[in-house]
Amino acid sequence: MARLQELITLLNHASADPSHLSSAIEEFQAAVWNSTDQQLGGSDRVREILRTLAHDLDYYVADPETRAEEPAYYDEGRVVREILAALTTIRGEGAA
Numbered sequence: 382m383a384r385l386q387e388l389i390t391l392l393n394h395a396s397a398d399p400s401h402l403s404s405a406i407e408e409f410q411a412a413v414w415n416s417t418d419q420q421l422g423g424s425d426r427v428r429e430i431l432r433t434l435a436h437d438l439d440y441y442v443a444d445p446e447t448r449a450e451e452p453a454y455y456d457e458g459r460v461v462r463e464i465l466a467a468l469t470t471i472r473g474e475g476a477a
Contacts (some may be wrong), residue, residue: 385422385476388412388431389468396464399457403443408461410435422443427476 388409395405412422413435421428442454455463 384412384416384420385427385431388421389471389476391469392434392464396461396468399461402441402457402460406438406441408440423471423476424474427471427474430467430470430474434463437463 391405391409391412395402395409396418412430418425418428422432428472438460440453440455441457441460442448442451443457445456448454448456
């Protein structure tokens, strides 16, 4: 459960202060991808949400010129919305 709460806190901080998005995303993805189910904690659904978000965050590209090359890339606004939507769903699952 501690890891889950750490990840939720990290996502809350990242969405509140987008200047740290790149580093927060990197830290979040590493934690999710390198943790077992037991280490992550939470329900199967919550872990699925975290893993899906970790994958989706690969599409965040801070540089507008690079982002313009591929319509699938997310800008800051989109990535914050993705994070907030995941947090809302996690809260709905009773994990936050």
